[in-house]
Amino acid sequence: xxxxxxxxxxxxxKMFGDFTAVNAITFNVEKGEIFGFxxxxxxxxxxxxxxxxxxxxxxxxxxxxAGFDVFTNAENIKKNIGYMSQKFALYDxxxxxxxxTFFGGIYGLTRKRIKEKASILIEELGLEExxxxxxxxxxxxxxxxxxxxxxxxxxxxxxxxDEPTGGVDPITRRQFWEMIYKAANQGTTVFVTTHYMDEAxxxxxxxxxxxxxxxxxxxxxxxxxxxxxxxxxDVFLKLARG
Amino acid sequence: xxxxxxxxxxLQLVILSNAAxxxxxxIKFAYIDNDHTPTSRALxxxxxxxxxxxxxxxxPSQAExxxxxxxxxxxxxxxxxxxxxRDLQKEKHNNLGVTINxxxxxxxxxxxxxxTQIVQRFNQNIKVDLLQISxxxxxxxxxxxxxxxxxxxxxxxxxxxxxxxLVLLVTMITLFLSGMNVVREKEIGTLEQINxxxxxxxxxxxxxxxxxxxxGMGLLTVGLILAKVIFNVPMLGSLPLMxxxxxxxxxxxxxxxxxxxNFTDTQQQAMFIAWFFTVIFILxxxxxxxxxSMPKWAQTLTEFNPIRYFVEVMRMVMLKGSGFNDILPxxxxxxLYAFIMNGLAVWSYKKTN
Numbered sequence: 001x002x003x004x005x006x007x008x009x010x011x012x013x014k015m016f017g018d019f020t021a022v023n024a025i026t027f028n029v030e031k032g033e034i035f036g037f038x039x040x041x042x043x044x045x046x047x048x049x050x051x052x053x054x055x056x057x058x059x060x061x062x063x064x065x066a067g068f069d070v071f072t073n074a075e076n077i078k079k080n081i082g083y084m085s086q087k088f089a090l091y092d093x094x095x096x097x098x099x100x101t102f103f104g105g106i107y108g109l110t111r112k113r114i115k116e117k118a119s120i121l122i123e124e125l126g127l128e129e130x131x132x133x134x135x136x137x138x139x140x141x142x143x144x145x146x147x148x149x150x151x152x153x154x155x156x157x158x159x160x161x162d163e164p165t166g167g168v169d170p171i172t173r174r175q176f177w178e179m180i181y182k183a184a185n186q187g188t189t190v191f192v193t194t195h196y197m198d199e200a201x202x203x204x205x206x207x208x209x210x211x212x213x214x215x216x217x218x219x220x221x222x223x224x225x226x227x228x229x230x231x232x233x234d235v236f237l238k239l240a241r242g
Numbered sequence: 243x244x245x246x247x248x249x250x251x252x253l254q255l256v257i258l259s260n261a262a263x264x265x266x267x268x269i270k271f272a273y274i275d276n277d278h279t280p281t282s283r284a285l286x287x288x289x290x291x292x293x294x295x296x297x298x299x300x301x302p303s304q305a306e307x308x309x310x311x312x313x314x315x316x317x318x319x320x321x322x323x324x325x326x327x328r329d330l331q332k333e334k335h336n337n338l339g340v341t342i343n344x345x346x347x348x349x350x351x352x353x354x355x356x357x358t359q360i361v362q363r364f365n366q367n368i369k370v371d372l373l374q375i376s377x378x379x380x381x382x383x384x385x386x387x388x389x390x391x392x393x394x395x396x397x398x399x400x401x402x403x404x405x406x407x408l409v410l411l412v413t414m415i416t417l418f419l420s421g422m423n424v425v426r427e428k429e430i431g432t433l434e435q436i437n438x439x440x441x442x443x444x445x446x447x448x449x450x451x452x453x454x455x456x457x458g459m460g461l462l463t464v465g466l467i468l469a470k471v472i473f474n475v476p477m478l479g480s481l482p483l484m485x486x487x488x489x490x491x492x493x494x495x496x497x498x499x500x501x502x503x504n505f506t507d508t509q510q511q512a513m514f515i516a517w518f519f520t521v522i523f524i525l526x527x528x529x530x531x532x533x534x535s536m537p538k539w540a541q542t543l544t545e546f547n548p549i550r551y552f553v554e555v556m557r558m559v560m561l562k563g564s565g566f567n568d569i570l571p572x573x574x575x576x577x578l579y580a581f582i583m584n585g586l587a588v589w590s591y592k593k594t595n
Contacts, residue, residue, distance in 0.1 A: 055437045056595050074594055078440040089435035106439045 006031045006158055006189045007052065012061035014047050021047040023212035024061060029205075031157075034180060034190045036203030036220075040240045043209040045193045046086065046162055052191070053083050053160050066157045079107075082151030082159040086166065088143050090150060092136030096127055099135055100150060107154035121149045141172035148179055152188065159183060161192040165199065177202055197233040206232070208239050215239050247419070251411040251461055255468055259404045266352040271295040273320040274307055279327035281368070288360050289320070295356070307341075317343050318353050330368065393561045404475045405556040406529040408465040413549055414520060416458040416492055420499025421516040423450060424591070425506050437593045447588050451496045458492035459485070469560075478563030487555050487569060490576050494548045497583025504590040523549040551576050 007029035014022040022044045029035045039045045050056035052065050054074030063070040066080035090099045097118060104114035122131050125145050130138060135146065144164055151159050161180075165173045177199065184190050192203070200206050200220060207217040216223055216239055220232055227235045271289055275282050289295045298316065301307035310316045321339030323329075330336045340357050344350035427433035436446065462485070469475040477484075498519065506512040525531070526540065527549035533541055544550045551572040558564035566573075 053438050054594060055434065075440055078438055081438070083435070083438040085431060085434055087431040089431040091432055092430070103439070106436075106441050108440075 004031045005029065006066055007035075007191065008062075008064040009052070010062040012048070012051060012063050013059050014044075014051060014056065015059045020212050022051070022058075025209070025212075025214045027207055027214060027217055029158075029189060029191060031189055032184060032187050033204045034184050034192065034202065036200045036206035037191060037193045037209070038195075038200055038206055038236060039193075039209030041195075043240075044212040045209055048209070049160055049162055049191070049193065052077075053081055054078055079154075080157045082154070082156040084144075084147045084151045084159070084161045084164055086162045088140070088147060090135050090143070090147055093134060095134055096122065096131045096138075096146060099146070100153065103150050104153050109154060117153055121153075125149060141168045144168055145172070145176060145179065148176065152183060156188065158189040158191060161190065163193050163195065165194065165196060173199070197231065197236055200232040200236075208236060210239055247415060247457060248461070248464060251415055252464060252468060254411060255404070255407055255465060256472065258407050259400055259473060265399055266349045266356070267294055269295050269353055269356070270298055270315065270317045271320070272298045272301055272307055272310065272316040272318070273322060274301045274304060275322045276324040277322050277326035281327035281330065282322045285322065285361075285364055286320075288364050292356070292360060311341065311343055314343075317349075318357060320357070400473050401475050401561065402557070404469045404473045405560050406527075406553050408462070408469060409527075409549060409552045409556050410524060410529070411465060412458055412461050412488065412492065413495055413523070413552070415461055416454050416495045417499045417516055417520060418513075419454050419457065420450065420496045421502045421512045422509050423454075424500060424503035425509050425512045428507060429509060443588050443591050443593065447500060447584065447591060450500060451493065451584070454496050454499075455489070455492050458495075459489065462488050475560060477560050479559030479565065483566055483569070484556070484559050487559075487573055487576070488552075490573065490580055491548065491552050491555075493580040494576060494583055497580060497587045498548075500587035501583060501590055504587065504592075523547050526550070527553050529553050545575075548576065548579055 005028040007027075009028070010026050011024045012022060012026070013020065013024050025048060037045055037049065047056065051058045051070060052063060054065075054070055054077045058070060065077045068074075068076040068080070070077065091102065094102060100118040100121060101114055104117060109117065122128055125142070127142065127146065130142075135143065138146070148159075148161070148164060151161075165176050168176065173196070180190055180192065180202075192199075194200060203220065205217065205219050206223060207214050208223075209215070216226070216235070218226065223235050224230060224232065227238050229235055229238065273286055273289075275286065286297065286300075290297045295318070301310065301319075304321065307316065307319050307321075311319060319339075319341040321341070323337070323339070326336055326338075338361065340354070342350045342353050342357075424433065427436070466477070466481075466484070470477060499516065502512050502515050502519075506515065526533075526536070526544050526547050528544070529549070533544050533550065536544070555564075555569045555572050558569055562568075
């Protein structure tokens with residue numbers, strides 16, 4: 001089943017001076033999977049993710065994302081992935097439409113395609129009223145949904161979401177996960193980090209990072225059995241407290 | 243933001259061009275007249291007639307005059323000795339004491355020239371008077387120089403300053419805008435979003451350069467119009483040539499700005515570095531002080547100063563009507579500079595850390 005792995009990571013390590021932020025992590029992610037990437041603050045999740053999306057050079061190890069090597073072919077990876085960072089990173093001083101047009105343009109979508117995509121996306125998100133308003137004026141929940149949609153604009157093979165629901169209300173979180181499921185159903189692989197353990201339950205498989213290492217990796221069900229607890233929260237606490 | 247970018251420089255151009263003058267005027271002039279004769283009074287009257295001097299007071303003693311100068315109330319002090327008139331008539335020769343406050347050495351030099359000119363003119367009148375009275379045989383032999391001031395016949399300092407200040411404005415605005423830009427995106431996080439896209443480095447840099455380049459050219463246009471309308475600065479050379487040179491020049495400045503921006507992590511750092519270079523570039527540009535009077539090593543350094551070339555070209559084209567071949571050396575150096583700086587800007591922009 002090797003071919004169905006869209007992310008293959010082998011002994012991937014990142015050092016900052018003497019500090020090992022990510023310590024020889026190894027895992028695979030299958031096509032169409034929702035892969036939960038958990039860990040306490042500072043466990044190395046974001047650093048690991050940045051290596052996979054090609055904006056941080058690994059110190060050692062191997063990683064292949066969407067069929068391309070992170071060391072030698074980072075720019076090709078970028079064509080095939082979408083990314084939504086922890087911090088809202090669309091342009092606050094552009095309108096909803098302008099942001100969509102801008103990022104669509106960068107990914108090389110034709111003008112016609114961008115127009116189609118934009119109108120579908122704005123309708124789905126219910127942003128018709130604010131389509132020509134500056135993004136900076138939108139509430140956080142709306143911004144996050146917009147970022148996610150923009151990350152999916154070019155139909156990437158994999159989408160990386162770094163704490164997409166941080167600071168978002170429960171209703172919006174629910175809608176957000178509906179969007180994630182929809183993307184996964186259409187064959188997009190979803191790589192997501194979160195601190196909400198109820199969200200971890202929605203994932204197909206979950207890995208838990210502690211101090212730069214992956215300490216557990218399995219389906220939420222099996223993890224609960226393995227640690228003999230009845231929810232992911234307790235799995236996380238057992239691991240993170242060591 | 244756009245109104246700020248255009249309104250502030252226009253204010254600067256109008257204010258600085260009027261205020262940043264090398265002319266020494268309103269010189270506070272005081273004198274001690276120990277002679278009290280028609281001749282001494284006539285001499286003082288000469289100063290009174292000059293528009294450069296503001297004649298203040300007749301001090302009774304040297305001590306009082308000195309303390310007034312210490313307080314900064316007096317710039318130039320003329321000491322007319324006792325028996326000034328008598329000695330002049332008898333010995334055809336006399337000395338005047340002139341004391342100049344030389345804290346600003348350049349101004350003091352100019353003041354000295356003014357005083358000397360007035361005294362000389364006075365001298366010639368006196369000579370004629372004296373000749374009529376006594377010695378008929380001695381013919382005065384005077385060699386006079388009659389200067390012709392080329393390219394700025396009326397020695398209007400605004401004609402000289404306006405092109406220079408226009409250079410400053412175009413430079414500062416484009417340097418700061420570009421210097422702050424990439425680093426600002428680093429701060430707000432949008433740069434990371436850009437870095438995970440397949441955008442090419444050169445595309446990114448060109449995308450960053452272009453809007454500022456347009457703003458820079460817009461500033462030049464507004465500045466040239468103001469120079470013509472408000473200051474009536476001549477535009478002897480070709481306007482397209484001016485634009486050609488500026489279009490390349492702005493690329494140099496933007497390249498420097500983006501290079502700074504790529505190397506810094508915060509807007510504060512970028513601001514400090516941009517200021518550092520701006521101050522050096524401006525003071526060593528030949529705008530305020532002639533490059534020829536700098537020490538040799540400083541002159542060599544100015545070769546690396548883009549503002550220097552722009553000031554030269556601006557003055558050459560506007561005031562002398564220089565053509566393409568005249569500014570070719572500056573044009574080539576600037577083009578090379580632009581090529582190097584933008585190469586560095588692309589190189590220093592790292593999508594992967």
